[in-house]
Every structure is written in C-alpha cells, then in structure tokens.
Amino acid sequence: KAGVTQTPRYLIKTRGQQVTLSCSPISGHRSVSWYQQTPGQGLQFLFEYFSETQRNKGNFPGRFSGRQFSNSRSEMNVSTLELGDSALYLCASSWGLTDTQYFGPGTRLTVL
Amino acid sequence: QKEVEQNSGPLSVPEGAIASLNCTYSDRVSQSFFWYRQYSGKSPELIMSIYSNGDKEDGRFTAQLNKASQYVSLLIRDSQPSDSATYLCAVGTISGNTGKLIFGQGTTLQVKP
Numbered sequence: 001k002a003g004v005t006q007t008p009r010y011l012i013k014t015r016g017q018q019v020t021l022s023c024s025p026i027s028g029h030r031s032v033s034w035y036q037q038t039p040g041q042g043l044q045f046l047f048e049y050f051s052e053t054q055r056n057k058g059n060f061p062g063r064f065s066g067r068q069f070s071n072s073r074s075e076m077n078v079s080t081l082e083l084g085d086s087a088l089y090l091c092a093s094s095w096g097l098t099d100t101q102y103f104g105p106g107t108r109l110t111v112l
Numbered sequence: 113q114k115e116v117e118q119n120s121g122p123l124s125v126p127e128g129a130i131a132s133l134n135c136t137y138s139d140r141v142s143q144s145f146f147w148y149r150q151y152s153g154k155s156p157e158l159i160m161s162i163y164s165n166g167d168k169e170d171g172r173f174t175a176q177l178n179k180a181s182q183y184v185s186l187l188i189r190d191s192q193p194s195d196s197a198t199y200l201c202a203v204g205t206i207s208g209n210t211g212k213l214i215f216g217q218g219t220t221l222q223v224k225p
Contacts, residue, residue: 033213035215041217042200042215042216042217042218043156043200043215043218045214045215048212055210055211056210056212088153088155090155090156094213096211097204097206097210097211097212097213098143098144098204098205098206098211098212098213099144099204100144100146100158100161101146101158101202101213102158103148103155103156103157104155105154105155106154106155
C-alpha cells in the first residue's frame with residue numbers, strides 16, 4: 001500500500017508570494033493533518049481535515065488555509081509569504097481523528 | 113501547563129545501555145498513545161502505539177503506560193548509535209464528536225559509541 005505523498009518536495013519562494021502544497025493520504029484514510037516544523041521547534045499543528053471538514057485548527061494566522069477534497073487529498077495554502085514561514089511542512093494521514101498518523105516526507109519551503 | 117510534555121534533552125547514553133524516554137499528559141480522558149522517531153531532516157516514523165495500562169514490547173522497544181499517573185514512557189534496550197534521533201510522544205483524545213492528536217516537543221537521544 002502506498003504511503004503518504006507530498007508535492008512538491010522542495011520549494012523556493014519570495015516574500016509576498018503565495019504557495020500551495022499538496023498531500024495525498026494513504027488509501028482509505030479520511031483524516032489529514034498538517035504540521036509546520038522549524039529548526040529547534042517541535043511539530044506545530046496547523047489544521048486537520050476529516051471527510052472534507054476542518055475539525056481542528058492550530059494557532060496560526062489566517063494566511064494559512066487548507067481544504068480537503070472528496071478523495072481525501074488535501075491542500076494547504078499560505079498567502080503573503082513571510083521569511084518566518086520557511087519550514088518543513090508535514091502532512092499526516094490516519095483512519096480517524098485519534099488513530100495512528102502516518103507522515104509524508106514533507107515539503108521544505110524556503111522563503112527568500 | 114502543556115498538554116503533552118517531554119524533556120527536550122539531549123539524553124545521552126552509551127551504546128548498549130537502556131535509554132528511558134518519558135512523557136506526561138494533562139487530559140485524563142486521553143485514550144491513545146504513540147511514540148515516533150524523527151531523524152534530522154526527515155519526517156516522523158511510528159515506533160509504537162499503546163492503548164492500555166501496562167507494558168507493550170516490540171523488539172528492543174518497550175512502551176509503558178500509566179493512566180492513573182498520566183505518563184507514558186519508551187524504553188530502548190541495547191541502544192545503538194542508529195537510535196540517535198528525536199523521539200516524539202503523541203496523545204490522542206476524543207471529545208464529543210471530535211478528537212485530536214497532540215504531540216510533545218520531543219526528546220533528543222544521543223547514543224555514544
């Protein structure tokens with residue numbers, strides 16, 4: 001069974017631009033969570049989607065948004081990029097809201 | 113108080129020793145508990161899950177859960193340099209019709225040859 005995939009793997013953007021990251025969960029998983037990880041920081045929870053509905057949201061500004069499609073694939077968008085948005089963005093999928101989460105390889109975003 | 117707390121470390125142990133990693137959580141109704149390992153620059157990978165009080169063993173790894181004291185631990189026997197990584201504790205709680213999985217900040221383990 002294929003694992004969680006994320007595209008693109010690497011991205012370089014400049015301040016003020018916007019970016020869209022994509023995540024394809026493990027087949028059958030309906031829950032997709034997004035995390036931001038910066039050097040020296042733990043996983044910072046962004047949001048979670050379950051059956052196309054945002055169930056939980058972390059403490060991030062409105063520039064960070066996401067959505068989930070009917071096939072459970074998810075996208076997250078960051079508008080008006082700031083230097084501090086440079087990070088590893090991780091997507092994780094699971095069967096349900098508190099089940100084992102399986103992580104994708106991540107998208108490393110660099111904002112110049 | 114953080115919902116899931118871990119000592120950030122680093123925890124340094126010699127090769128062959130037992131490494132003990134601890135995690136405490138604040139929500140008494142938490143039901144699922146996980147340990148992940150994350151190598152530098154990589155994504156977290158699941159080591160073990162545990163749902164009931166007591167010990168659960170998988171190879172060199174043993175997870176221990178004590179719901180009364182609200183802690184979960186991970187023991188790594190015969191530690192190897194390849195075990196050097198950050199270990200993340202995650203705790204799952206269902207509340208009403210929703211739920212969440214909360215990660216601790218992670219403990220960095222260094223196994224010295």
